[in-house]
Amino acid sequence: MRYAMAIDTKKCVGCGDCVVACQTENNVPHGYCRDWIVERVDGTYPSLSLELRSERCNHCDNSPCVRCCPTGASHIEEGGIVTVTHHKCIGCGACIQSCPYDARYSHPDGYVDKCTFCLHRVQKGQNTACVDVCPTKCLYFGDLDDPNSDVSLAIKDRAWKVLAPEAGTKPQLFFLT
Amino acid sequence: MKEELFVSGRNIPNIDPYLNIWHWQIPLYLFLGGLAAGILFFAGFYVVRGKADKMRTTVKIAPIIAPLALVIGLGALFWDLKHKLFFWQLYTTIRLDSPMSWGAWTLMAITPLSFIWVASYMKELIPGWDWKLEIVNKMEAWVIKQRVAFAWVMMILSIILGVYTGILLSAFNARPLWNTSILGPLFLVSGFSTGLASIIWMSKDEKERKKLGRIDLIFIIIEIFLIIHLFMGFRAGSETAIEAANLFLGGQFTVSFWVFVMVIGLIFPALFETLEIWGMHIPKWLPPVMILFGGFMFRFIMVEAGQITRYLY
Ligand code: SF4
Ligand code: SF4
Numbered sequence: 505m506r507y508a509m510a511i512d513t514k515k516c517v518g519c520g521d522c523v524v525a526c527q528t529e530n531n532v533p534h535g536y537c538r539d540w541i542v543e544r545v546d547g548t549y550p551s552l553s554l555e556l557r558s559e560r561c562n563h564c565d566n567s568p569c570v571r572c573c574p575t576g577a578s579h580i581e582e583g584g585i586v587t588v589t590h591h592k593c594i595g596c597g598a599c600i601q602s603c604p605y606d607a608r609y610s611h612p613d614g615y616v617d618k619c620t621f622c623l624h625r626v627q628k629g630q631n632t633a634c635v636d637v638c639p640t641k642c643l644y645f646g647d648l649d650d651p652n653s654d655v656s657l658a659i660k661d662r663a664w665k666v667l668a669p670e671a672g673t674k675p676q677l678f679f680l681t
Numbered sequence: 682m683k684e685e686l687f688v689s690g691r692n693i694p695n696i697d698p699y700l701n702i703w704h705w706q707i708p709l710y711l712f713l714g715g716l717a718a719g720i721l722f723f724a725g726f727y728v729v730r731g732k733a734d735k736m737r738t739t740v741k742i743a744p745i746i747a748p749l750a751l752v753i754g755l756g757a758l759f760w761d762l763k764h765k766l767f768f769w770q771l772y773t774t775i776r777l778d779s780p781m782s783w784g785a786w787t788l789m790a791i792t793p794l795s796f797i798w799v800a801s802y803m804k805e806l807i808p809g810w811d812w813k814l815e816i817v818n819k820m821e822a823w824v825i826k827q828r829v830a831f832a833w834v835m836m837i838l839s840i841i842l843g844v845y846t847g848i849l850l851s852a853f854n855a856r857p858l859w860n861t862s863i864l865g866p867l868f869l870v871s872g873f874s875t876g877l878a879s880i881i882w883m884s885k886d887e888k889e890r891k892k893l894g895r896i897d898l899i900f901i902i903i904e905i906f907l908i909i910h911l912f913m914g915f916r917a918g919s920e921t922a923i924e925a926a927n928l929f930l931g932g933q934f935t936v937s938f939w940v941f942v943m944v945i946g947l948i949f950p951a952l953f954e955t956l957e958i959w960g961m962h963i964p965k966w967l968p969p970v971m972i973l974f975g976g977f978m979f980r981f982i983m984v985e986a987g988q989i990t991r992y993l994y
């Protein structure tokens with residue numbers, strides 16, 4: 505099992521519904537977020553191109569945040585989901601330093617927090633909150649090992665990229681271009 | 682034009698516009714760790730070489746600083762933890778992949794050792810000193826008998842500690858400025874140099890100071906070479922590495938790095954130590970103070986600047 509997500513940058517309109525859905529679903533403290541929208545502008549006026557991306561933790565296959573954690577609080581759950589056990593985390597910040605995507609934040613309660621791919625929902629066979637709420641249906645979630653899952657089908661016939669591949673983290677977020 | 686904006690605004694305090702989760706506590710901790718490593722290494726070194734009486738300050742007096750530095754350093758680290766009450770979790774796991782875990786365990790070993798070392802010289806330093814407890818006196822006698830073995834263990838642990846202060850940063854792949862294998866040896870050499878500087882500052886024995894001054898000079902020269910190498914490595918590296926180096930070569934850390942670290946912390950003290958060898962009179966406290974200042978600034982700037990460098994955006 506290998507959970508992953510695909511994000512269609514051609515369909516995303518940057519409405520931020522995924523961000524709000526995540527904050528509500530996961531009780532993210534006010535002023536913080538586990539996912540966010542990046543608006544990227546490329547080119548020189550007047551020939552500019554725009555890309556909108558809904559970003560979150562990449563649940564990297566080769567995750568530096570898990571490796572550097574001195575207490576084992578950061579770990580990999582079944583299906584490759586990277587999570588933090590709150591009562592084991594000492595808030596040393598090593599994992600924040602090690603993430604090339606700056607996907608983690610320090611929760612006001614002391615531990616480090618980030619996207620969990622809505623583990624609690626996924627375990628019940630549901631989609632993540634952001635996927636369910638997206639009005640343009642540009643987010644696809646599922647098991648990469650299953651050729652018929654939403655995410656496998658989404659990346660099958662489309663060109664895609666991952667972010668900062670040179671960091672060597674083997675991200676599991678695929679951006680359809 | 683290339684521009685990336687956050688529409689939702691990640692609004693993550695201390696991350697945007699750039700990640701900055703570590704403040705003064707971490708560089709202080711790295712500085713004091715390196716300093717203690719330097720002092721303990723040379724204390725052990727001269728015991729192994731059978732020169733404990735000739736190098737009195739190095740072996741018997743200066744080590745008093747080491748446990749203090751280690752305890753203050755650990756205090757700073759503890760201060761920086763966001764989930765303080767859970768700190769003991771560091772000692773319920775050994776994680777070989779995590780430099781922080783290595784550091785925690787190394788400190789766990791070397792801190793008590795440094796206390797024992799200092800305690801075992803109490804009687805020599807303070808005449809009439811008595812532990813008042815029979816068992817402690819017995820333990821002391823045993824430690825004194827095993828002194829050379831203790832010295833060896835302490836030397837090895839202090840090298841691990843010194844290297845660790847650099848590896849803690851260099852293991853972070855995500856921060857291009859830190860992600861270079863030179864940081865381990867560089868922090869080790871710099872730490873040893875600050876250790877030597879504090880011994881030189883404390884020593885009243887002209888001969889001892891001269892000897893240590895010469896060794897320190899060699900360390901400073903190695904340090905300068907390593908720093909040049911560091912920049913050469915960055916300049917020959919990927920775009921992110923070049924960008925990282927540019928923070929020091931025209932970017933926002935240029936003045937602080939070259940003035941505080943290179944000139945005040947390395948070049949001037951090296952010059953003064955050379956003049957001293959040639960027989961010129963230099964105030965005894967001047968080179969050590971400059972080295973200590975430079976050593977602290979070096980760690981402070983590396984920690985600050987490293988957190989700005991990144992792969993994305
Ligand atoms: S994106 Fe960052 S936090 Fe998420 S798994 Fe990768 S390195 Fe860890
Ligand atoms: S902050 Fe917590 S999860 Fe992150 S490395 Fe430290 S202990 Fe592990």
